[in-house]
Amino acid sequence: MAAGGGHGSGPPTIYDVARHANVSIATVSRVLNNHGYLRPETRDRVLQAVRDLHFVPNGPARQLSSGTTKVIGLAFIRPPEDEMSSVEEDSLLFTDAVVRGAELAAQRLGYSLLLTGVTEGDSSNEVAMLTGKADGVILLDRVLPEKRVAALARRSPLVLLAGSGKPQAAVNVRVDNVQGMQAMARHLVSHHGFRRFAFMAGKEGSPDSTTREEAFTDMARFLGGEVEPSEEGWSADWTTAGAYRATRARLASGAPLPQAVVCANDQMAIGVLQALRTAGIRAPEDVAVTGFDDIPIARHWQPPLTTVRQPSQQLGSAGVEALVALIEDRPNAQRDRVLPTQLMVRASCSCPPPPYPEAGLLDTGPWRPDSSTT
Amino acid sequence: MAAGGGHGSGPPTIYDVARHANVSIATVSRVLNNHGYLRPETRDRVLQAVRDLHFVPNGPARQLSSGTTKVIGLAFIRPPEDEMSSVEEDSLLFTDAVVRGAELAAQRLGYSLLLTGVTEGDSSNEVAMLTGKADGVILLDRVLPEKRVAALARRSPLVLLAGSGKPQAAVNVRVDNVQGMQAMARHLVSHHGFRRFAFMAGKEGSPDSTTREEAFTDMARFLGGEVEPSEEGWSADWTTAGAYRATRARLASGAPLPQAVVCANDQMAIGVLQALRTAGIRAPEDVAVTGFDDIPIARHWQPPLTTVRQPSQQLGSAGVEALVALIEDRPNAQRDRVLPTQLMVRASCSCPPPPYPEAGLLDTGPWRPDSSTT
DNA sequence: TTGTATGCGTTATCAC
DNA sequence: GTGATAACGCATACAA
Numbered sequence: 044m045a046a047g048g049g050h051g052s053g054p055p056t057i058y059d060v061a062r063h064a065n066v067s068i069a070t071v072s073r074v075l076n077n078h079g080y081l082r083p084e085t086r087d088r089v090l091q092a093v094r095d096l097h098f099v100p101n102g103p104a105r106q107l108s109s110g111t112t113k114v115i116g117l118a119f120i121r122p123p124e125d126e127m128s129s130v131e132e133d134s135l136l137f138t139d140a141v142v143r144g145a146e147l148a149a150q151r152l153g154y155s156l157l158l159t160g161v162t163e164g165d166s167s168n169e170v171a172m173l174t175g176k177a178d179g180v181i182l183l184d185r186v187l188p189e190k191r192v193a194a195l196a197r198r199s200p201l202v203l204l205a206g207s208g209k210p211q212a213a214v215n216v217r218v219d220n221v222q223g224m225q226a227m228a229r230h231l232v233s234h235h236g237f238r239r240f241a242f243m244a245g246k247e248g249s250p251d252s253t254t255r256e257e258a259f260t261d262m263a264r265f266l267g268g269e270v271e272p273s274e275e276g277w278s279a280d281w282t283t284a285g286a287y288r289a290t291r292a293r294l295a296s297g298a299p300l301p302q303a304v305v306c307a308n309d310q311m312a313i314g315v316l317q318a319l320r321t322a323g324i325r326a327p328e329d330v331a332v333t334g335f336d337d338i339p340i341a342r343h344w345q346p347p348l349t350t351v352r353q354p355s356q357q358l359g360s361a362g363v364e365a366l367v368a369l370i371e372d373r374p375n376a377q378r379d380r381v382l383p384t385q386l387m388v389r390a391s392c393s394c395p396p397p398p399y400p401e402a403g404l405l406d407t408g409p410w411r412p413d414s415s416t417t
Numbered sequence: 418m419a420a421g422g423g424h425g426s427g428p429p430t431i432y433d434v435a436r437h438a439n440v441s442i443a444t445v446s447r448v449l450n451n452h453g454y455l456r457p458e459t460r461d462r463v464l465q466a467v468r469d470l471h472f473v474p475n476g477p478a479r480q481l482s483s484g485t486t487k488v489i490g491l492a493f494i495r496p497p498e499d500e501m502s503s504v505e506e507d508s509l510l511f512t513d514a515v516v517r518g519a520e521l522a523a524q525r526l527g528y529s530l531l532l533t534g535v536t537e538g539d540s541s542n543e544v545a546m547l548t549g550k551a552d553g554v555i556l557l558d559r560v561l562p563e564k565r566v567a568a569l570a571r572r573s574p575l576v577l578l579a580g581s582g583k584p585q586a587a588v589n590v591r592v593d594n595v596q597g598m599q600a601m602a603r604h605l606v607s608h609h610g611f612r613r614f615a616f617m618a619g620k621e622g623s624p625d626s627t628t629r630e631e632a633f634t635d636m637a638r639f640l641g642g643e644v645e646p647s648e649e650g651w652s653a654d655w656t657t658a659g660a661y662r663a664t665r666a667r668l669a670s671g672a673p674l675p676q677a678v679v680c681a682n683d684q685m686a687i688g689v690l691q692a693l694r695t696a697g698i699r700a701p702e703d704v705a706v707t708g709f710d711d712i713p714i715a716r717h718w719q720p721p722l723t724t725v726r727q728p729s730q731q732l733g734s735a736g737v738e739a740l741v742a743l744i745e746d747r748p749n750a751q752r753d754r755v756l757p758t759q760l761m762v763r764a765s766c767s768c769p770p771p772p773y774p775e776a777g778l779l780d781t782g783p784w785r786p787d788s789s790t791t
Numbered sequence: 792t793t794g795t796a797t798g799c800g801t802t803a804t805c806a807c
Numbered sequence: 808g809t810g811a812t813a814a815c816g817c818a819t820a821c822a823a
Contacts, residue, residue: 054549054572056815056816056817057816057817058816066793066794067793067794067795068794068795068816068817068818069793069794069795069796069818069819070792070793070794071817072817072818072819073792073793073818073819075817076818078818078819079792079793080792081792081793082792082793085792085793097568097571097572099542099545099546099548099549099572100546100549100816100817101481101549101815101816101817102477102480102486102546102549102550102551103476103477103478103480103481103486103550103815103816103817104477104481104799104815104816104817104818105549105816105817105818106476106477106799106817107475107477107478107481107798107799107800107801107815107816107817107818108798108799108816108817108818108819109799109817109818109819110799112476112477114531121520121521136513136713139510139513139516139517142513142516142532143510143513146495146532146534147495147534150495150533150534155531155532155533155550156531156532157488157529157530157531157532158516158520158529158530158531158532159520159524159529160520160521160524168473171473172473172474172476174428174473175428175473175474175475175476175479176476176477176529194471197471198428198471198473339713339714340713340714340717343714343717343718343719344717430799430800430801431800431801432800440809440810441809441810441811442800442801442802442810442811443802443803443809443810443811443812444808444809444810446801446802446803447808447809449801450802452802452803453808453809454808455808455809456808456809459808459809474800474801475799475800475801477799477800477801478799478800478801478802478815479800479801479802480801480815481799481800481801481802481814481815481816481817482800482801482802482803482814482815483801483802483803483815484802484815
């Protein structure tokens with residue numbers, strides 16, 4: 044109720060401005076919003092009053108009256124604080140990049156971003172509340188189970204980012220997992236001649252992991268390769284530590300190793316590499332290892348990681364654009380959008396390193412994007 | 418005005434809930450906010466109605482009425498889009514980390530974060546507008562000139578993050594640039610015996626850059642070293658690309674090189690390293706290079722970067738905490754807060770690498786924090 | 792061209 | 808315990 048900060052007797056309102064300029068509040072509102080035509084003289088008087096009083100419009104009042112907030116809510120999963128290795132910390136870059144892209148697009152379109160990190164167990168209706176504060180909501184990577192998504196979508200414009208792409212309830216913007224993994228399979232089978240693979244899956248039931256696994260497995264088999272069932276222990280929970288443990292266990296079993304381990308993300312690929320190194324197995328000479336995402340350290344790792352790049356920033360931007368189209372009811376709104384991925388060939392698949400390992404780093408950074416698809 | 422999304426006839430209000438539960442809106446408001454005492458029976462009826470109707474309170478209305486938004490505005494400088502190298506884009510930018518920390522603290526304290534990137538020329542009163550939408554505002558680095566800061570502080574609780582610490586108008590939360598840079602100077606002069614330095618400054622007028630430069634210069638000179646004036650071209654705009662260009666220009670001038678280039682942040686250090694490499698100059702053998710921030714890729718770079726770690730996330734958290742204390746008028750509010758920094762000694766200063774370069778990567782990753790101050 | 796009056800959905804102050 | 812009802816600050820339909 045009270046202004047709260049000891050900042051005088053509350054901020055000035057349009058009433059104050061109106062009095063100061065000898066006009067009505069309607070006139071003030073008009074000049075503030077460039078509506079109707081006013082005598083320039085009046086206009087100037089109002090603007091002067093605005094400056095004199097350091098008037099700033101009250102957001103909530105404006106929003107309440109206009110029925111629109113010009114705010115976009117973005118919810119993302121915040122990992123538990125305790126189990127964050129440095130590699131995990133790096134992985135947050137994906138989220139950060141998405142946020143950055145979203146903020147940029149929002150700004151361009153005249154919206155602001157309301158950020159909401161939700162912890163795994165969600166607990167409260169934190170994200171439902173977003174609905175009341177924003178004109179639309181973006182959900183990043185499965186912050187909500189599908190049922191609740193459908194419910195949300197009924198109440199507010201909604202965009203799902205980096206999800207499975209299945210929910211019909213909302214607009215989906217995601218990345219082309221299938222294309223990326225197919226390119227990977229082609230490269231490993233056709234270029235390197237590998238036949239025996241293992242696929243390191245992410246968290247059980249994760250759509251991203253499932254999609255990537257299926258895409259790789261299908262294509263590899265189609266090309267004559269074979270993939271160990273992930274029940275053989277090739278499964279972790281997206282984390283480096285998990286993949287490290289899984290790989291060590293697998294090594295201890297004594298079963299013959301595959302020629303290549305294809306991982307559902309970069310963090311796990313790094314875990315696999317660590318485990319191999321610890322066991323004295325060379326990569327990529329003895330076993331090739333690949334990842335997915337192209338997190339920043341991927342190209343700085345030893346060996347530099349062959350992986351699939353996904354455009355994180357664009358994902359954020361595209362999400363906001365889709366949402367705004369939805370909010371503003373534009374007909375050209377695409378119900379779904381799939382962003383391309385790109386195979387980044389580096390050394391961990393046993394491709395030879397380029398002459399100047401870091402020459403490309405001022406540019407987009409790959410040693411060499413895959414060219415087999417061009 | 419209109420509901421806008423074709424989502425029925427507008428979201429339900431407390432009136433709808435009241436009707437559905439056969440009570441008055443006052444009662445609904447009471448159960449929603451846990452005020453006064455109500456008959457449990459009534460309470461349940463209302464809650465049931467809330468569920469039935471999927472009611473979510475209208476934020477703006479609530480905010481207008483209560484006079485508080487429970488929102489914190491965070492403004493940061495957004496680098497020009499065209500000037501974003503992969504290092505800028507991919508690396509956990511200092512800004513991203515701060516945002517993350519801020520979001521976390523805000524959530525804990527019951528606030529949400531409203532993000533506003535401001536482009537260099539500021540142009541509009543974007544950040545002034547924040548004042549009308551949030552209970553308080555955080556300004557990251559140098560988003561506003563000092564005069565406007567003072568004006569803002571008069572109108573709203575205000576926290577300056579990573580600023581000079583000078584403005585008395587607002588609360589300052591920052592990092593101990595001086596201590597970090599002094600440690601760096603001591604290490605380079607006393608341990609390595611370097612005498613001739615250059616300092617690569619960040620954006621002109623940025624308090625962080627100025628402070629770091631002064632701290633390093635003063636200490637280095639005190640220890641008998643000399644530092645080229647930054648007018649000699651050792652100045653960029655915090656970016657890798659800028660530092661790369663500046664360094665190339667400097668090399669082209671033919672002037673003798675310093676023994677070490679100390680940079681105001683990691684991104685620029687990387688730019689310097691790139692430029693040196695391109696020119697066939699070895700680092701750290703011919704010229705040592707150091708950074709500031711300890712962004713994640715710093716320790717993965719070749720050579721791994723000697724730098725000063727600053728607790729970026731904590732900076733964000735501390736900023737929010739200080740702001741909330743200000744907003745809620747708590748007396749224990751510290752006017753100023755300075756977070757410690759830590760010198761991270763790696764290879765780019767020509768210190769020898771540790772036996773297993775990547776051994777620490779599953780942990781927090783530094784090779785070796787500086788021990789000269791202990 | 793400008794002023795008057797009403798409504799936006801809540802919270803909170805009264806009465807009952 | 809619960810129900811009317813007056814703000815909150817702004818936008819806007821309708822008058823003038």
